[in-house]
Amino acid sequence: MADHQKRGWPAGSRMEMMNMPPVIDIDRCTHCGLCADMCSEDVFYGSQKKEVPVVSYPKECWHCNACVNVCPVEGAISLRIPLPMLVCYK
Ligand code: SF4
Ligand code: SF4
Numbered sequence: 001m002a003d004h005q006k007r008g009w010p011a012g013s014r015m016e017m018m019n020m021p022p023v024i025d026i027d028r029c030t031h032c033g034l035c036a037d038m039c040s041e042d043v044f045y046g047s048q049k050k051e052v053p054v055v056s057y058p059k060e061c062w063h064c065n066a067c068v069n070v071c072p073v074e075g076a077i078s079l080r081i082p083l084p085m086l087v088c089y090k
Contacts (some may be wrong), residue, residue: 020080021058022067028076029053035067035077043067 021043024033029052036044036053041060044067047053055061063081071077 019059019061019084020063021055021061022077022079024052024055025075026052027071030073030076032072034070038066038070040064040066049090055086 001022009080010061024035031050033047033049035051036047041062042057043055044053045056047056063085065079068077068079
């Protein structure tokens with residue numbers, strides 16, 4: 001079952017499109033865990049040290065970009081900003 005289905009959001013619904021958590025490039029990620037430590041929400045809840053962080057609670061992401069800013073590896077983690085929110089970002 002897809003994650004959005006577990007959380008009750010219909011595929012393609014407005015809520016699903018508004019929630020776009022970060023994406024980790026597993027080939028670039030060095031498993032440092034800084035992004036999981038930095039996140040003030042439970043987005044990476046349950047992630048283990050020295051492993052690629054897991055996005056456990058995507059709907060908790062509020063697109064603050066802190067996880068991207070703290071990552072020491074260019075391109076290892078990236079944020080996708082929902083279209084309606086793009087006006088708030090440079
Ligand atoms: S901060 Fe970057 S390199 Fe470190 S675990 Fe997160 S995505 Fe991987
Ligand atoms: S953008 Fe902010 S809220 Fe979302 S996962 Fe990264 S640190 Fe957490």
